[in-house]
Amino acid sequence: MLFARPLAELISELEKLPGVGPKSAQRLAYHLLRVPEHEAVSLANAIRNAKQRLRFCVRCQNISEAETCEICLDGRRDRSMVCIVAEPRDIAAIERIHEYKGGYHVLHGLLSPMDGLGPEQLRVKELLGRLADGDIEEIILATNPTIEGDATALYLAKLLKPIGLKVTRLAHGMPVGGELDYADSATLLSALEYRREM
Amino acid sequence: MLFARPLAELISELEKLPGVGPKSAQRLAYHLLRVPEHEAVSLANAIRNAKQRLRFCVRCQNISEAETCEICLDGRRDRSMVCIVAEPRDIAAIERIHEYKGGYHVLHGLLSPMDGLGPEQLRVKELLGRLADGDIEEIILATNPTIEGDATALYLAKLLKPIGLKVTRLAHGMPVGGELDYADSATLLSALEYRREM
Numbered sequence: 048m049l050f051a052r053p054l055a056e057l058i059s060e061l062e063k064l065p066g067v068g069p070k071s072a073q074r075l076a077y078h079l080l081r082v083p084e085h086e087a088v089s090l091a092n093a094i095r096n097a098k099q100r101l102r103f104c105v106r107c108q109n110i111s112e113a114e115t116c117e118i119c120l121d122g123r124r125d126r127s128m129v130c131i132v133a134e135p136r137d138i139a140a141i142e143r144i145h146e147y148k149g150g151y152h153v154l155h156g157l158l159s160p161m162d163g164l165g166p167e168q169l170r171v172k173e174l175l176g177r178l179a180d181g182d183i184e185e186i187i188l189a190t191n192p193t194i195e196g197d198a199t200a201l202y203l204a205k206l207l208k209p210i211g212l213k214v215t216r217l218a219h220g221m222p223v224g225g226e227l228d229y230a231d232s233a234t235l236l237s238a239l240e241y242r243r244e245m
Numbered sequence: 246m247l248f249a250r251p252l253a254e255l256i257s258e259l260e261k262l263p264g265v266g267p268k269s270a271q272r273l274a275y276h277l278l279r280v281p282e283h284e285a286v287s288l289a290n291a292i293r294n295a296k297q298r299l300r301f302c303v304r305c306q307n308i309s310e311a312e313t314c315e316i317c318l319d320g321r322r323d324r325s326m327v328c329i330v331a332e333p334r335d336i337a338a339i340e341r342i343h344e345y346k347g348g349y350h351v352l353h354g355l356l357s358p359m360d361g362l363g364p365e366q367l368r369v370k371e372l373l374g375r376l377a378d379g380d381i382e383e384i385i386l387a388t389n390p391t392i393e394g395d396a397t398a399l400y401l402a403k404l405l406k407p408i409g410l411k412v413t414r415l416a417h418g419m420p421v422g423g424e425l426d427y428a429d430s431a432t433l434l435s436a437l438e439y440r441r442e443m
Contacts, residue, residue, distance in 0.1 A: 049337045051310045053291070053298045060291040063284065065276050071264065077334050078263050079292055080299060080308060086261065087296045091289040093258040094277055097251045098285045101278060110278060112249045136275050139247045 054080070106177065108153040108170045110135045118142075118151060125149045127184040129177070131203060133157050133191065141189065149187070152177065157195035158202055166202065178210060185213040192219045192237070252278070304375065306351040306368045308333045316340075316349060323347045325382040327375070329401060331355050331389065339387065347385070350375065355393035356400055364400065376408060383411040390417045390435070 050058065054076060061072035079087045103109070104116035107129075111117070118124060118138070128149025132138055138151050154169040177183065186207050190196035204214045219237030221230055230238070248256060252274060259270035277285045301307065302314035305327075309315070316322060316336070326347025330336055336349050352367040375381065384405050388394035402412045417435030419428055428436070 049340050051299055051308055051314070053295045053310060054308055057291040057295040060288040063288070064273055066269065066272070073334060073337070074264070075262055076295065077332070080295060080333075082261075084296055087292050090258040090261070091292040093251070093255040094285050094289040094292075097255040097274065097278060098282055100251045101249055110249055110252055112251060116249070134275070136271060139271070142247050 103153075103155075107151045108155060108173055109138055109151060123148070126182045128187060129174075129183050129185070130187040130189050131174070132189050133196065133199070137189065149185075154190075154199065157190060157193075158199045159195050169199075171203075171206075178207075178212070183212065185215060188214065188216040192217075301351075301353075305349045306353060306371055307336055307349060321346070324380045326385060327372075327381050327383070328385040328387050329372070330387050331394065331397070335387065347383075352388075352397065355388060355391075356397045357393045367397070369401070369404075376405075376410070381410065383413060386412065386414040390415075 049055070057076045057079065058069075058072045061067055061075050062069060064072075067075065079090070100112055101110050102112075102114075104111040104119055105114055106119040107116060109116045109118065113120075125148050128147075129152050130141060130147060130149055131152050131154060132141070133154050133156060135153050138153065141147050141151075152170070152174050154171070154174075156164050156169050158164060158166065158169070186203070188200040188203055190199045200216055204216070207214050218241045219234065220241050221227070221234065221238045227235070247253070255274045255277065256267075256270045259265055259273050260267060262270075265273065277288070298310055299308050300310075300312075302309040302317055303312055304317040305314060307314045307316065311318075323346050327350050328339060328345060328347055329350050329352060330339070331352050331354060333351055336351065339345050339349075350368070350372050352369070352372075354362050354367050356362060356364065356367070384401070386398040386401060388397045398414055402414075405412050416439045417432065418439050419425070419432065419436045425433070
């Protein structure tokens, strides 16, 4: 009996979070016991609210409070471009650069035959549905430069090009501020392939 | 508008946790959105329950569900020894070695004049109250070997010795499995001072 039961239960729930081991779970639990009641309750409420009030945008499959997300509803955005990402968090990453003004489509995963993830498990059907209205001219494939990300990009390119769409892929290359000396060969090779005239 | 509002609120609440930066908060939030409803609700409930059902043991000030904690109620434990620790989590650390069979007293902090923490802010009054019934013979000071921990131990030793109690302190020395070569001088010095005849 190391911990009082409600404390043990809290630790065990916290341990289920990604990247939270037994030690961090204990630290977080003791922290929550120490903070004022309202602060701990705010966190509990935020978890409940997020689960109850959030759903997927019917258009782009992004996380949204309303039926259609704010990006899809935003009239100032360019409806002719759709950037395809694996996860909703990837949208936040691209939005942070404040440069891209088109729309998005979230696949909610990447092709991974080993994990039983085929095109049917991804939101590909929904993407094809969006192409029907004819506004979309360019598809930017922004899946991660990993085996699964590359395979998914290749699959989508083969699927979408015959429809007559312009299909592009985010460049692979040296990260800004990186050093050639430390770059892996795959990255260097990509940087060479994606090189551009100055 | 990077995130839907309930998601932004969840991220902001998670960011308040110790050791959770903006990036981890986002990762945790997306994780909670992905898991089944009941799993996220379990965490929210565990936080609420822990806050509502836990309090401090009237005797040793440990975290407890009942008025008196299970360690204090356990008749098999030696009531003549009291181990003084700074935080409830330190009790868990000592209990894990399955060797110590006495009682505990949690100070809920350490002396730290810079942070305005004097003896009045610690549970020292409650400790003196426990000494009144005369069962206690030995006080083991188990505060961390830090400046605040040492200062607190020194303060308590000066306070408790005149009462006629045996006051001991956890040994400082080489951690088991450690290498002399890598030990800092303060640790080595302590190990020398605490040396024992074989």
